[in-house]
Amino acid sequence: MLFYLPIAELPINVLTLLGMGAAVGFIGGMFGIGGGFLMTPLLIFVGIPPGVAVASQAAQIAASSTTSLINYWRRRQIDVRLGLVLLAGGVVGSQLGVAFFNNMRKIGQLESVISISYVVLLGSVGLSMLIEALLSFLRAKRGVSAPTRRGGQHAWYEGLPFKMRFPRSGIYVSLVPLSILSVFIGFAGAVLGIGGGFIMVPALIYMFRVPASVVVGTSQVQILFTMVFATIMHAATNHSVDFILALLLTVGAVFGAQFGARAGMRLKGEHFRLLLALLICAVAARFATDVLVKPTERFSVTITETAR
Amino acid sequence: MRAAALALALGLAAGAARAETIVMSLSSGAIPINSNFAGAEVAVFGSIERDGATVARAQDYDVVVTVRGPRGQVVVREKSRWGPLWLNLDQRKYIAVPAFISILANRPLESMATPAMRQKLRLGVDALVPPQGRRADEPDEPEFRAALARLRRGEGLFVENPKGVLFLTPTLFKAAIVLPGAAPLGRYDVDVHVLSDGVPLATASDGFTVHKGGVEARVAAASRETPWLYGLATALMAVFLGWVATIVFRRD
Numbered sequence: 001m002l003f004y005l006p007i008a009e010l011p012i013n014v015l016t017l018l019g020m021g022a023a024v025g026f027i028g029g030m031f032g033i034g035g036g037f038l039m040t041p042l043l044i045f046v047g048i049p050p051g052v053a054v055a056s057q058a059a060q061i062a063a064s065s066t067t068s069l070i071n072y073w074r075r076r077q078i079d080v081r082l083g084l085v086l087l088a089g090g091v092v093g094s095q096l097g098v099a100f101f102n103n104m105r106k107i108g109q110l111e112s113v114i115s116i117s118y119v120v121l122l123g124s125v126g127l128s129m130l131i132e133a134l135l136s137f138l139r140a141k142r143g144v145s146a147p148t149r150r151g152g153q154h155a156w157y158e159g160l161p162f163k164m165r166f167p168r169s170g171i172y173v174s175l176v177p178l179s180i181l182s183v184f185i186g187f188a189g190a191v192l193g194i195g196g197g198f199i200m201v202p203a204l205i206y207m208f209r210v211p212a213s214v215v216v217g218t219s220q221v222q223i224l225f226t227m228v229f230a231t232i233m234h235a236a237t238n239h240s241v242d243f244i245l246a247l248l249l250t251v252g253a254v255f256g257a258q259f260g261a262r263a264g265m266r267l268k269g270e271h272f273r274l275l276l277a278l279l280i281c282a283v284a285a286r287f288a289t290d291v292l293v294k295p296t297e298r299f300s301v302t303i304t305e306t307a308r
Numbered sequence: 309m310r311a312a313a314l315a316l317a318l319g320l321a322a323g324a325a326r327a328e329t330i331v332m333s334l335s336s337g338a339i340p341i342n343s344n345f346a347g348a349e350v351a352v353f354g355s356i357e358r359d360g361a362t363v364a365r366a367q368d369y370d371v372v373v374t375v376r377g378p379r380g381q382v383v384v385r386e387k388s389r390w391g392p393l394w395l396n397l398d399q400r401k402y403i404a405v406p407a408f409i410s411i412l413a414n415r416p417l418e419s420m421a422t423p424a425m426r427q428k429l430r431l432g433v434d435a436l437v438p439p440q441g442r443r444a445d446e447p448d449e450p451e452f453r454a455a456l457a458r459l460r461r462g463e464g465l466f467v468e469n470p471k472g473v474l475f476l477t478p479t480l481f482k483a484a485i486v487l488p489g490a491a492p493l494g495r496y497d498v499d500v501h502v503l504s505d506g507v508p509l510a511t512a513s514d515g516f517t518v519h520k521g522g523v524e525a526r527v528a529a530a531s532r533e534t535p536w537l538y539g540l541a542t543a544l545m546a547v548f549l550g551w552v553a554t555i556v557f558r559r560d
Contacts (some may be wrong), residue, residue: 002344002345002489004341004342004344004346004489005557006531007531009345009347056542059542059545059546062547063546063553064550066549066550066551067550070554071554112396202555224547227543228543228546231543232540233539234539235538235539235542236535236539237537240540241531243527243538243541243542243545246542247545248547250549254549254550254552254553260443291395292393292394297459298386299451299452299455299456299458300384300459301383301384301385301455303381303407304382
């Protein structure tokens with residue numbers, strides 16, 4: 001059943017989009033992530049222009065983070081103060097990201113920037129997660145517990161000025177590294193069409209020692225609002241948001257996420273991190289082949305201006 | 309004096325040779341793109357009219373229908389090796405390339421007219437892609453032009469069909485312009501050339517537009533005219549569906 005997408009300006013099968021939404025939603029629900037880093041490449045693969053893909057699926061991430069935010073809110077597993085601090089940085093980063101996106105599009109380098117950023121970002125996050133997951137997997141097998149930090153020990157960035165207390169998480173850290181992290185994730189989110197949960201969650205756990213019980217809910221505060229903001233900013237400045245595309249992806253993802261969440265509860269912690277790391281590495285490898293393997297077709301054509 | 313007389317005689321002969329006229333009609337002047345749009349077909353009907361003074365032709369008529377979509381600037385990029393990476397390092401800019409070209413004829417263009425005549429009448433895909441320009445430091449390279457035509461052919465946006473024109477009688481013909489689902493929006497020009505024995509006899513032009521219709525037009529208009537509201541509506545839709553999911557799938 002073909003349906004013409006009004007902004008992407010091409011006909012596409014509705015079932016393909018619903019299916020892609022459901023598949024990404026399932027994986028997202030399983031790992032507690034939005035799945036943007038899977039959805040954007042899939043959309044580009046089926047022929048949606050990269051700009052439209054990035055801008056439209058920010059809405060789908062907003063939907064999945066709404067669902068999980070409400071669920072964590074009901075269980076009171078959110079550090080509202082930390083979430084709001086992250087959100088402020090995220091909005092700034094998102095604004096910078098949309099401006100960067102528009103400029104790269106203007107000079108015709110948006111596609112390359114998206115590919116290379118995916119390789120660098122997903123590659124580094126995926127590999128470090130993979131190493132960490134393999135080490136803890138081996139430790140669990142040998143029955144050794146992971147080395148833990150003692151109470152008085154602090155990393156250098158936690159002692160920077162503008163310290164703030166976050167009672168719900170039980171941490172007392174400088175706002176400087178927190179802001180840098182949230183601005184960076186907001187920026188990457190707007191440029192790559194990702195929520196950034198897969199960077200935010202490990203960063204909060206390992207760098208700031210936010211308790212695991214509140215970390216996902218708290219990061220969802222930032223993801224939801226930056227994605228809502230990114231959707232509006234993309235629509236207002238580059239007119240690349242396709243409402244119909246966003247609707248179909250969201251409907252698919254909302255259903256897929258529910259089944260994914262159920263499947264995720266049966267996963268063991270070490271398996272969970274290992275699988276997620278492998279998934280991220282696989283997407284990075286897919287983008288890496290784009291720039292590392294000799295292409296069968298060396299030429300590409302881009303329309304840069306159209307007189308109508 | 310003699311030269312002038314010769315020129316006059318040739319001019320008269322040429323005038324007589326152009327006595328044919330074409331009467332043409334398109335099946336549609338405007339193609340709306342609705343949600344179920346997956347391509348369309350526009351029929352061209354034409355008749356070659358001859359007046360009493362027209363000389364009898366030893367050869368049959370040849371007809372070429374040239375369809376050109378909206379023109380735009382196109383960049384052709386070439387990936388080349390840069391250390392371990394393959395990156396877009398070289399590019400050529402082509403200005404005013406039709407986003408859609410369809411050449412329909414009753415037999416291959418090569419057998420119809422000489423290359424010089426085809427270039428002069430701008431018959432064929434190659435004659436319609438203007439040499440790229442704008443900057444002197446970007447020399448034209450045939451491989452970029454060839455790549456442009458090859459990639460567009462692969463997408464169904466450059467079409468050459470030497471059996472696309474059908475003669476119903478020796479002077480009455482029809483052709484079907486096939487538009488793909490990803491047909492670019494805008495104004496399409498349709499030119500009909502009639503030749504005989506490699507000599508152009510008559511031309512006629514018409515055109516049609518491809519535009520968004522119904523829901524597509526309203527969505528696209530909203531995204532352009534009220535972009536803030538449109539973005540807000542998209543975001544609210546997403547938040548609403550996310551909220552609905554927590555109600556529908558509530559685990560009690």
